[in-house]
Amino acid sequence: MGLQLYDYVLSGSAYKARLFMALLGLDYQSVSIDFHPGGEHKKSDFLQINPAGTLPVLVDGDLTLCDTQAILAYLAHKFDTTNQWYPTNDPVATGRILQWLAFAGRLTDTAGAARLHDMLGRSLDIDAARKGAHKALRELEAHLTEQGFRGHAFLIGSKPTIADIACFPYTALAPDGGIEHDDYPAIRKWLIAIRRLPGFIEMPGIHRLHDMRDEDGG
Amino acid sequence: MTTSDVARNDWYPVAIDNLLTNGQSEVVVLMQEELTISRGNDGVIKVTAQDGRPCPVAINYGHVWSSIGQPDHALFDIPEAHEDGRRMVDCGPVRVKASPLRVVENFLDIAHFPFVHTDILGAEPHTEVEPYKVEIRDTVDEVWATRVRFFQPQAAKSAEEGQMTDYMYRVPAPCTSILYKTCPPRPGSWDVIALFVRPISEDLCDAYAWMALYDETSKQSDLVQFQQMIFLQDRSILENQIPRLLPLDPKMEVPTRADTTSIAYRRWLKRKGMTYGAQLVAR
Incomplete structure (x- = not known):
């Protein structure tokens, strides 16, 4: 089995x-x-x-x-035979990854909750959920902006880890709960970087990137 | 009859019949009015408006139907729902920040399949919508689109490979759309998939998908989730359509030949005076 x-x-x-x-x-x-x-x-x-x-x-x-x-x-x-996604031999990376995994829980409890309210009609304090989501997204935006200065496309470094996977869905799905991405340019760039990963799959609300035709028509 | 009467005096879905147990009640909003739907210990369902007045009740196609007005007609019939051997699947309400009319119109569209339901209901390069037939059937006051054909990689949960799928569309009421499509395990029969929409306000609604299928093998939860997956792919698109209300002024949007059903639907709504969720004049 x-x-x-x-x-x-x-x-x-x-x-x-x-x-x-x-x-x-x-x-x-x-x-x-x-x-x-x-x-x-x-x-x-x-x-x-x-x-x-x-x-x-x-x-x-x-x-x-x-x-x-x-x-x-x-x-x-x-x-993961490459040891890329969760490099436990690196204490700094491990600590940072665990911190983002916990942060992902905050996204679920705020942006994810707002989505359940707006999409499936669940009763909850929608204003508190959206406010909490924006607070979390501002923290994520600040971190990703700094990562950009370092030339790093992902949360921990230049390669994606399970921290990115954990934080990706409820960030990407935030508009389902009335939380728009407009104010978060670094987040938008990061969402596209994840959608570009080889083997990426979509879910309802997260559309795949459609193939772009090369400029030379190839 | 004023325009608001047309909307007020129609039937709308307010609950899923078998999810409401004896002694239980729930509150929903229909056109900005709160309704309480309760099932007594005797199993009888009552719908009560905010001011205490009783509202009409109909139970059919897995749903409880009601109205904030006084419908002068019975709930539309779906003859296929009474056929033996079909499985009835309630897919549940999904809230959409869009006009109920836009949600129905999207359900009638085929051209978006390869782009929104990629590799399921459509795939590039098979993007062409062949000419099909659309009519407003005056005898029954319904919009019908027939002889619709489209290539689909996975037409249904039960489909094992890509196929040309035949479709028919039927709009029996402004907020209801029913589609008939080739049934993969039973060629010659039609699967029936309906979308019943309850307007909460002019630009917010709950959409209940419901299916009557010939499928003896799929798990119920797989059927529900296949349909939810499709509908939720549409939702984010619907919520971003501008203007929020459905434009009935032909000058507002430029249709193509593939939009013939949509043109007939909009014309029919205008003729009926169904303007709840619509924008009459381009602004």
């Missing part, structure tokens, strides 16, 4: 796992959970797999992982 992902097509968190597995070229089996409208993630069958009732869940043999950031770290450790 290979990798199994309990999945929901509109979940930005589940998309982190799908995207990373695609970038690593991994095969997996997707088990769809009817998050909306069925609310299957809060029903007893699913709660036996993940008592927290959240998606995604990754199953690999006897191992069940219910935290998205933990899933990314596990997949990188086990399958």
Whole structure:
């Protein structure tokens, strides 16, 4: 039995796992959970797999992982032979990556929450969610601007890591929750850099880059 | 009849029937008016307006339907919904910051498939929309588009390879669009996919997708998510259309031949006096 992902097509968190597995070229089996409208993630069958009732869940043999950031770290450790995505031999990079993985949680709780409100009609304090999202995006923008001065296209350096994968979906999907990208030029540039990665896959709300014809017509 | 009466006196989806349990109620907004939909312990559904007046109720196609006015007609019929062997799939409400009429119009469009639903409902270089037939059927007061054909890499969850797909479109009410398309596992039959839209205001709505399919193998949640994936690819495009309201003035936007259904839909709305969510004069 290979990798199994309990999945929901509109979940930005589940998309982190799908995207990373695609970038690593991994095969997996997707088990769809009817998050909306069925609310299957809060029903007893699913709660036996993940008592927290959240998606995604990754199953690999006897191992069940219910935290998205933990899933990314596990997949990188086990399958990334280049040691690029989660370079644990580098203490500085490891510390920085863990910091961005935690930051990704803030994006989920703010921009992700605003999206659930605006898209699926969930009741929550939308003003607080949007305000929190803009605060987080301003921090991300400042960091990416500094990275740009250093000539680094990604959060940690010149190559993408799991920190980028963790922060990408809810930043890219922010307009779904009424949080526009207009004020964040460095973020917009970074989103395009991620969409250019070989093996990139899209999700609803994040469109792929359409091929541009070469100027010489080739 | 004033223009607002046409919108007020129609039926709109307000809830998914089997997600409302006995003793439960929920509040939704229909054209800026709050409605409470409640199911009593006897299973009977009632819809009550903010001022306490009872609203009409109809239950069909998996949804509870109501109105803030007094519809003088029954809810439209979808004959295929009563055929044996079809699976009914409720895909749930998705909120869209766009005019309900723009959402319906987008559902009638084919030309965007290769660009918005890339490698699923369309793919470059197969971008040509062949000529098709559009008519306003006066006897039933509906818009129909027939003989629509398009190349699709993955026409449905049940499709295993790319194929030429036949389509028919039907607009039985201003905020409802139904499409019929080739059913991959059962050539000769049509899959039915409908979009029922509830206007919350003139530029905000909840869209409920609903399907009646011949598919004996797919998991229910896979069918729901296939449709949600398609609709959510449209949503970000719809929310960026300008102007927010659907222009009924032909001078406002320049249509192409592929937009024939849209032209008929807009003309039909104008003729009916359905202007909720529409912009009559270019400004």
